[in-house]
Amino acid sequence: MPVRTQDTPDPDISHVSDTALWVAVYRAMESRRDDALFRDPYAERLAGARGEAIAKSQEQGASGAWSVITRTAVLDEMILRAIREGADTVLNLAAGLDTRPYRLPLPQALRWIEVDFPDILAYKADKLADAQPRCALERVPLDLTRRDDRRSLFDRVDRESGAVLVITEGLLVYLSQDEAAALTEDLSAPPHFCRWIADVLTPELLDWLRRTAFKSFASGEVQMRFAPPGGAAFFERYGWRAGTVRRVSEESRRVGREMPNAEAFRLLTAAPGGEGREPYARFDACFLGLERA
Numbered sequence: 390m391p392v393r394t395q396d397t398p399d400p401d402i403s404h405v406s407d408t409a410l411w412v413a414v415y416r417a418m419e420s421r422r423d424d425a426l427f428r429d430p431y432a433e434r435l436a437g438a439r440g441e442a443i444a445k446s447q448e449q450g451a452s453g454a455w456s457v458i459t460r461t462a463v464l465d466e467m468i469l470r471a472i473r474e475g476a477d478t479v480l481n482l483a484a485g486l487d488t489r490p491y492r493l494p495l496p497q498a499l500r501w502i503e504v505d506f507p508d509i510l511a512y513k514a515d516k517l518a519d520a521q522p523r524c525a526l527e528r529v530p531l532d533l534t535r536r537d538d539r540r541s542l543f544d545r546v547d548r549e550s551g552a553v554l555v556i557t558e559g560l561l562v563y564l565s566q567d568e569a570a571a572l573t574e575d576l577s578a579p580p581h582f583c584r585w586i587a588d589v590l591t592p593e594l595l596d597w598l599r600r601t602a603f604k605s606f607a608s609g610e611v612q613m614r615f616a617p618p619g620g621a622a623f624f625e626r627y628g629w630r631a632g633t634v635r636r637v638s639e640e641s642r643r644v645g646r647e648m649p650n651a652e653a654f655r656l657l658t659a660a661p662g663g664e665g666r667e668p669y670a671r672f673d674a675c676f677l678g679l680e681r682a
């Protein structure tokens with residue numbers, strides 16, 4: 390089913406690309422603050438009326454913004470660091486409506502490749518027609534579950550690059566475990582794919598979100614499905630080592646965007662009589678800076 394990205398206030402998440410409109414709303418919201426952690430001047434126009442309608446329809450409402458805002462801010466830091474440390478190509482898988490090639494201070498010589506479904510990339514190209522990226526930008530329309538197609542893309546990018554940073558921001562959770570494992574395996578093959586930044590939930594948090602906060606869309610066609618059992622260990626089996634593990638609970642506190650009821654959530658999820666910290670970690674999400682072992 391093609392993604393409906395027109396400026397109509399239809400709140401249904403009927404295609405996974407609709408989630409790109411949803412998260413863009415939160416980047417627009419952060420950009421309006423005087424003390425914004427980042428400024429995305431295109432987020433509002435990209436999110437459009439549909440993005441606003443989707444964000445409003447989700448049960449957790451505006452309070453869901455904190456995790457997307459934290460993720461954007463922390464990944465900005467991790468990406469810039471990887472580039473400073475030598476990445477010459479960024480391969481952003483499931484790029485959605487991310488605008489980092491336009492808003493981050495990037496070297497002109499950097500190559501940035503965005504991959505996502507054709508409709509969302511066409512919508513984005515149209516909305517950003519007057520904007521100028523700061524580095525060489527290429528867009529590749531592709532269903533990333535099509536294994537032969539993605540392997541040919543990975544082979545080509547590998548041949549053309551010295552050191553590739555892969556990003557899968559907001560993608561893995563929408564894959565099945567088999568799809569996530571197969572993608573991890575394919576990302577392990579190209580020798581120049583040196584680093585990978587991924588965000589993952591713990592299985593406990595995924596289960597909790599499916600039963601509570603995201604119940605409304607988890608019952609439809611688009612579902613949150615994957616949280617790596619064992620966390621970073623899942624990726625280690627395929628030759629990736631977690632050089633960096635940043636917990637969303639801690640990072641959100643560090644950047645000053647903790648969820649509104651964080652303290653109550655900590656108490657609620659702590660085991661009876663427990664210390665709180667470990668049980669809370671089971672209901673957490675992480676940003677992983679993976680490196681080839």
Ligand code: SAM
Pocket residue numbers: 405406407408409412413482483484485486487504505506509531532533534557558559560563
């Ligand atoms: N990375 C972007 C960001 O953080 O703003 C977008 C995240 S959005 C939550 C999830 C993205 O995954 C959507 O843009 C969706 O189209 C993309 N996606 C999910 N499954 C995909 C697949 N099989 N092939 C290509 N893109 C996919």
